[in-house]
Amino acid sequence: MMQKWMCLGAMIVAGLTLILCLMDLIIGKPFGGGPYMVADIGAILAAGTTAYLGFNAWQDVK
Numbered sequence: 856m857m858q859k860w861m862c863l864g865a866m867i868v869a870g871l872t873l874i875l876c877l878m879d880l881i882i883g884k885p886f887g888g889g890p891y892m893v894a895d896i897g898a899i900l901a902a903g904t905t906a907y908l909g910f911n912a913w914q915d916v917k
Contacts, residue, residue, distance in 0.1 A: 858916045865909035873902040 876898045879886045886895070 859913060862909045862913035862916060866906050866913070869902040869906035869909060873899060873906065876902065 875885060876895045878884060879888055879891065880895045880899075883889065
């Protein structure tokens with residue numbers, strides 16, 4: 856039971872990170888936009904990978 860919650864928590868945090876970094880790339884808020892473009896792209900890739908791994912682990916626990 857606890858494993859399901861941990862997988863769900865990882866997916867939620869990854870989703871929020873993904874949304875924040877996409878917002879920063881598109882509109883420049885909340886992290887300042889331009890100078891952090893490379894960091895945003897890296898964070899988007901990391902968040903997408905984390906969300907995928909959380910979903911894959913959730914399927915295994917189910």
